[in-house]
Amino acid sequence: MGDLKLSNLNKSFGSVAALNDVNLDVEDGDFVVFVGPSGCGKSTLLRIIAGLEDITSGGIAIGGRDVAALSPAERKIAMVFQSYALYPHMSVRKNLAFGLENLKFKRDEIEARIAEAARMLAIEPYLDRKPRQLSGGQRQRVAIGRAIVREPAIFLFDEPLSNLDAALRVQTRAEITRLHRQMKTTMIYVTHDQVEAMTMADKIVVLRAGRVEQVGTPLELFDHPRNLFVAGFLGSPRMNILKGRAVVGDDCRVLVDVGHPALLASDADPGAVSAGQEVVAGIRPAHFMLSDEGLPFEVQYHESLGTETYVYGNLQGQSEPVIIHQPGHFAPAPGSILKIMPEQQRLHVFDPASELALA
Numbered sequence: 001m002g003d004l005k006l007s008n009l010n011k012s013f014g015s016v017a018a019l020n021d022v023n024l025d026v027e028d029g030d031f032v033v034f035v036g037p038s039g040c041g042k043s044t045l046l047r048i049i050a051g052l053e054d055i056t057s058g059g060i061a062i063g064g065r066d067v068a069a070l071s072p073a074e075r076k077i078a079m080v081f082q083s084y085a086l087y088p089h090m091s092v093r094k095n096l097a098f099g100l101e102n103l104k105f106k107r108d109e110i111e112a113r114i115a116e117a118a119r120m121l122a123i124e125p126y127l128d129r130k131p132r133q134l135s136g137g138q139r140q141r142v143a144i145g146r147a148i149v150r151e152p153a154i155f156l157f158d159e160p161l162s163n164l165d166a167a168l169r170v171q172t173r174a175e176i177t178r179l180h181r182q183m184k185t186t187m188i189y190v191t192h193d194q195v196e197a198m199t200m201a202d203k204i205v206v207l208r209a210g211r212v213e214q215v216g217t218p219l220e221l222f223d224h225p226r227n228l229f230v231a232g233f234l235g236s237p238r239m240n241i242l243k244g245r246a247v248v249g250d251d252c253r254v255l256v257d258v259g260h261p262a263l264l265a266s267d268a269d270p271g272a273v274s275a276g277q278e279v280v281a282g283i284r285p286a287h288f289m290l291s292d293e294g295l296p297f298e299v300q301y302h303e304s305l306g307t308e309t310y311v312y313g314n315l316q317g318q319s320e321p322v323i324i325h326q327p328g329h330f331a332p333a334p335g336s337i338l339k340i341m342p343e344q345q346r347l348h349v350f351d352p353a354s355e356l357a358l359a
């Protein structure tokens with residue numbers, strides 16, 4: 001079984017604390033993506049699961065079995081690296097067979113597994129080529145094939161698409177998702193790429209400075225970030241941040257006064273705020289509408305992407321610039337004033353001191 005449990009896991013490299021008290025439950029068959037800024041501990045966590053790195057303290061169990069003392073080979077995991085890590089002097093077929101031969105698998109079984117993996121990945125035509133005779137995308141498919149033939153309980157992927165060009169990334173991303181649906185094996189995937197995280201994951205784990213900040217489905221994290229860090233990390237362009245004060249309306253709703261006659265309505269818990277309390281309001285660019293009753297927004301410039309437009313500008317009294325999204329073509333003149341309002345129920349409210357969502 002490919003379930004994974006990390007309990008109170010810590011990892012230090014000398015005086016550097018790379019992971020701090022990490023607790024994580026991954027269910028068998030889940031596709032879990034680790035994201036976080038550079039240096040937050042994603043690769044270290046993956047390498048610990050693989051058995052390539054020891055833990056300083058805590059527990060790690062795969063399929064209910066404590067694996068902390070087991071070698072990588074004994075853990076029933078297979079890892080796919082960004083660099084492919086293929087043997088250059090061996091043919092594709094030999095690259096696929098090599099690990100199984102070392103484990104003394106019978107020739108028939110090896111051939112059957114290679115045939116099945118090659119079929120799944122459509123690499124049959126290349127089985128007799130050397131890695132240097134393949135494109136980057138084909139090499140990555142072979143690297144994935146080498147993981148598949150081992151029939152692991154858990155696949156680990158360390159930024160497998162980052163060496164591919166944009167079009168091939170999209171294609172390979174879809175292929176890995178399809179493989180996951182077909183095989184239903186647990187996959188743990190490290191990436192810097194927001195789109196990969198949002199589109200591939202059953203669950204995203206957001207890490208910061210060696211700690212787990214939040215775990216949830218992509219939409220849970222996007223719609224209900226538990227703190228400002230998660231809110232700012234997921235979504236591109238990032239969430240807008242406005243400073244304001246909470247006002248509890250007659251209908252007991254929390255409204256946010258950001259220094260304009262119009263108040264911004266939120267779904268924050270009225271019990272979690274006191275009247276007049278300083279708060280931070282978060283609004284994603286796509287959740288601003290143009291509205292005559294809205295807040296005055298001075299346009300600086302815009303970026304047209306063809307099907308959508310981002311407009312950059314300023315709200316009076318706010319130090320941070322604000323970005324709004326409009327579908328289609330939209331070309332407001334620099335210096336012009338638009339009136340903008342957050343969509344109902346799309347305003348996030350945070351405590352500026354604790355940075356936690358007031359939900």
Ligand code: ATP
Pocket residue numbers: 013016017018036037038039040041042043044045
């Ligand atoms: P990136 O996205 O840049 O690959 P990451 O999130 O994968 O980063 P890690 O590579 O896991 O981060 O590193 C986590 C922390 O541990 C960093 O501060 C890093 O400098 C440190 N670190 C990682 N490996 C070692 C090592 N072998 N020796 C000392 N420090 C290390």
